[in-house]
Amino acid sequence: MKFGLCFAFGFACLTLWQHSSNADGFDSYRSRADKHAPASIMGDHLHDPGEWMVEYKYMNMYMEDNRAGTRTLSDAGSFTYGDSSTPVTNQGATPTQMTHEMHMLHIMRGVTEDITVYTMLMLPSITMDHQRRGDGSAFTTHNSGFGDTTFGALLRLYSDVNDDLILNLAGSVPTGDIFRTTRIPSRGVTDQALPYPMRLGSGTFNAKPGITWKHYLESGSWGVQFQSDVPIGRNYRDYSVSDEFRLNTWYSHLLTDNFSTSIRLENLWRTNYDGADAATPDAMISTNVESFRGGYSLNLGLGAAALVKGHLLNVEFVPTLYQDLDGIQLETDWTMAASWSKSF
Numbered sequence: 571m572k573f574g575l576c577f578a579f580g581f582a583c584l585t586l587w588q589h590s591s592n593a594d595g596f597d598s599y600r601s602r603a604d605k606h607a608p609a610s611i612m613g614d615h616l617h618d619p620g621e622w623m624v625e626y627k628y629m630n631m632y633m634e635d636n637r638a639g640t641r642t643l644s645d646a647g648s649f650t651y652g653d654s655s656t657p658v659t660n661q662g663a664t665p666t667q668m669t670h671e672m673h674m675l676h677i678m679r680g681v682t683e684d685i686t687v688y689t690m691l692m693l694p695s696i697t698m699d700h701q702r703r704g705d706g707s708a709f710t711t712h713n714s715g716f717g718d719t720t721f722g723a724l725l726r727l728y729s730d731v732n733d734d735l736i737l738n739l740a741g742s743v744p745t746g747d748i749f750r751t752t753r754i755p756s757r758g759v760t761d762q763a764l765p766y767p768m769r770l771g772s773g774t775f776n777a778k779p780g781i782t783w784k785h786y787l788e789s790g791s792w793g794v795q796f797q798s799d800v801p802i803g804r805n806y807r808d809y810s811v812s813d814e815f816r817l818n819t820w821y822s823h824l825l826t827d828n829f830s831t832s833i834r835l836e837n838l839w840r841t842n843y844d845g846a847d848a849a850t851p852d853a854m855i856s857t858n859v860e861s862f863r864g865g866y867s868l869n870l871g872l873g874a875a876a877l878v879k880g881h882l883l884n885v886e887f888v889p890t891l892y893q894d895l896d897g898i899q900l901e902t903d904w905t906m907a908a909s910w911s912k913s914f
């Protein structure tokens with residue numbers, strides 16, 4: 571009897587102690603510099619009920635030179651490639667370089683313990699350099715404005731003191747303009763539709779489901795995320811952009827509670843476009859070709875995050891390790907992301 575009471579009391583104390591230490595641990599694990607995933611990643615964390623987060627994120631993707639499969643081509647080589655490719659392309663010009671910048675406003679709000687909602691406004695700014703066939707002269711086209719807008723809900727499926735399993739139910743609405751024209755390639759003679767990668771949005775509603783598992787350690791955290799971006803149906807120009815699937819794994823290491831470095835590996839798969847915009851003749855330039863949009867890339871992310879008086883600064887540099895592209899496309903040399911965020 572005495573033994574039984576002692577045992578019950580001991581068990582109750584142990585349970586209480588575990589609960590209180592769990593509660594402390596839960597919050598302290600999620601309030602360090604690694605509370606967000608590396609800067610290029612979204613949908614990896616929740617907020618407390620009633621808490622807001624505002625984030626400004628800048629992303630830049632830099633592409634130079636063309637690639638067919640896993641082979642980099644010279645500018646002359648990309649004209650030669652286009653002469654015998656299926657379909658024939660680059661008869662008017664070839665792209666040589668592209669800078670794709672993105673300004674993003676990301677707002678999150680915790681609704682309940684297990685649900686956080688968010689929205690993301692995008693402002694892309696796209697610049698592409700080209701070389702004309704024939705005289706070899708260069709020209710540059712530019713496009714910027716509102717991109718597509720994402721809305722989402724993050725649902726906590728499971729958590730314990732150092733784990734979070736989060737389902738991302740998101741979608742984007744086609745607020746980005748997909749039909750702008752330029753007279754630059756023809757030296758002011760005719761209006762031409764900007765090719766696919768120069769467009770500001772997808773023109774379709776996209777489903778963007780994802781799932782993240784994050785595990786916190788004393789010295790840092792790691793995460794695994796599968797994230798997709800899939801257009802639903804075709805847009806009013808009668809095409810749809812790539813289905814996109816990303817599988818990410820990362821580890822963030824804390825140097826102090828307020829400063830962390832991270833390493834990330836990303837697998838990225840893209841399908842070719844479906845349908846075709848009648849205003850993008852394949853023969854003109856490779857960026858008009860629907861079957862030259864897919865491929866696989868392996869990317870490395872090297873990041874750092876600092877928590878300064880409640881402001882989180884998060885940066886990541888992402889060199890491309892390997893790319894296998896369908897047809898001929900500009901190859902991605904690197905991307906980067908930098909963000910400022912604050913919760914209140």
Ligand SMILES: [Cu+2]
Nearest residue numbers: 615617623678
């Ligand atoms: Cu947030």
